[in-house]
Amino acid sequence: MRVSNSVSRLADYYRRHGLGTTIRRVGVAGRQAFFAGRMVVFYCNLDEQRLRPIGVPNILAVKRVNTLAELSAEHLREMTSFWNPRLASRNIRERFDKGASLWLVEFESHLAGFGWTLQGRTIEPYYFPLAQNDVHLFDFHVFSHYRGRGMNPYLIDRILDVFATNFGGRAFIEVAEWNDAQLSSLRKTPFRCLGFVRSFSIFDHTLVSWRSGPPVLPFKELGVAPRVL
Numbered sequence: 001m002r003v004s005n006s007v008s009r010l011a012d013y014y015r016r017h018g019l020g021t022t023i024r025r026v027g028v029a030g031r032q033a034f035f036a037g038r039m040v041v042f043y044c045n046l047d048e049q050r051l052r053p054i055g056v057p058n059i060l061a062v063k064r065v066n067t068l069a070e071l072s073a074e075h076l077r078e079m080t081s082f083w084n085p086r087l088a089s090r091n092i093r094e095r096f097d098k099g100a101s102l103w104l105v106e107f108e109s110h111l112a113g114f115g116w117t118l119q120g121r122t123i124e125p126y127y128f129p130l131a132q133n134d135v136h137l138f139d140f141h142v143f144s145h146y147r148g149r150g151m152n153p154y155l156i157d158r159i160l161d162v163f164a165t166n167f168g169g170r171a172f173i174e175v176a177e178w179n180d181a182q183l184s185s186l187r188k189t190p191f192r193c194l195g196f197v198r199s200f201s202i203f204d205h206t207l208v209s210w211r212s213g214p215p216v217l218p219f220k221e222l223g224v225a226p227r228v229l
């Protein structure tokens with residue numbers, strides 16, 4: 001992108017959001033550039049997982065959607081309107097076609113966030129092959145109005161609970177190193193850090209480089225309830 005474009009986008013952002021938010025946004029962009037492509041991979045052993053019984057608050061509901069036909073037009077619109085709607089809709093269709101499940105978390109019947117799972121494989125090339133019972137969790141999103149209220153860890157806990165009860169295997173999720181919000185959120189779930197990784201795809205091959213770091217970092221004591229509201 002040309003420098004003049006970046007400057008005009010920055011000026012536009014400043015006009016709309018003010019100085020404080022613009023400084024914060026520049027900080028995030030710097031971190032994203034610095035940590036580009038560097039991910040932290042987390043795992044959870046579902047077969048030995050003693051997932052705690054979670055009291056389900058009445059105001060929260062988690063729903064699993066397996067086909068595009070099951071997704072309401074309103075939810076589809078909410079999921080696609082904050083990004084490029086055409087691309088987002090195409091992604092959603094492709095994911096369902098590949099057998100992925102969409103998980104919705106609703107707060108007082110309003111869509112608060114969502115995340116995806118795919119069993120036995122991943123949509124994109126991954127750092128290692130998955131076994132049949134393994135599940136990949138990806139692309140979690142909580143709408144800005146609901147952030148910081150434990151929606152994401154609650155949704156992830158519910159998903160892990162379903163897979164632990166029905167399949168065993170292992171669950172994997174990865175997060176960009178710069179993404180403090182998701183890193184902090186995952187600390188409230190049973191996920192543990194497997195390692196730090198960087199990958200490059202060339203033609204049909206993916207080159208993976210693991211960086212030294214704590215191989216197994218217990219991020220969370222089981223039994224600590226997630227903070228919901």
Ligand SMILES: CC(C)(COP(=O)(O)OP(=O)(O)OC[C@H]1O[C@@H](n2cnc3c(N)ncnc32)[C@H](O)[C@@H]1OP(=O)(O)O)[C@@H](O)C(=O)NCCC(=O)NCCS
Nearest residue numbers: 138139140141142147148149150151152153181182184185
């Ligand atoms: C990452 C994300 C899913 C977390 O969802 P969440 O339901 O807000 O998760 P939590 O309630 O556990 O909050 C996680 C962290 O978000 C940050 N946070 C708190 N309030 C926030 C707010 N109003 N807005 C933004 N972030 C906030 C805090 O750092 C919090 O950590 P803390 O509880 O230790 O202070 C959400 O921020 C999001 O959708 N981000 C954009 C998409 C994304 O990055 N997805 C992850 C990649 S797969």
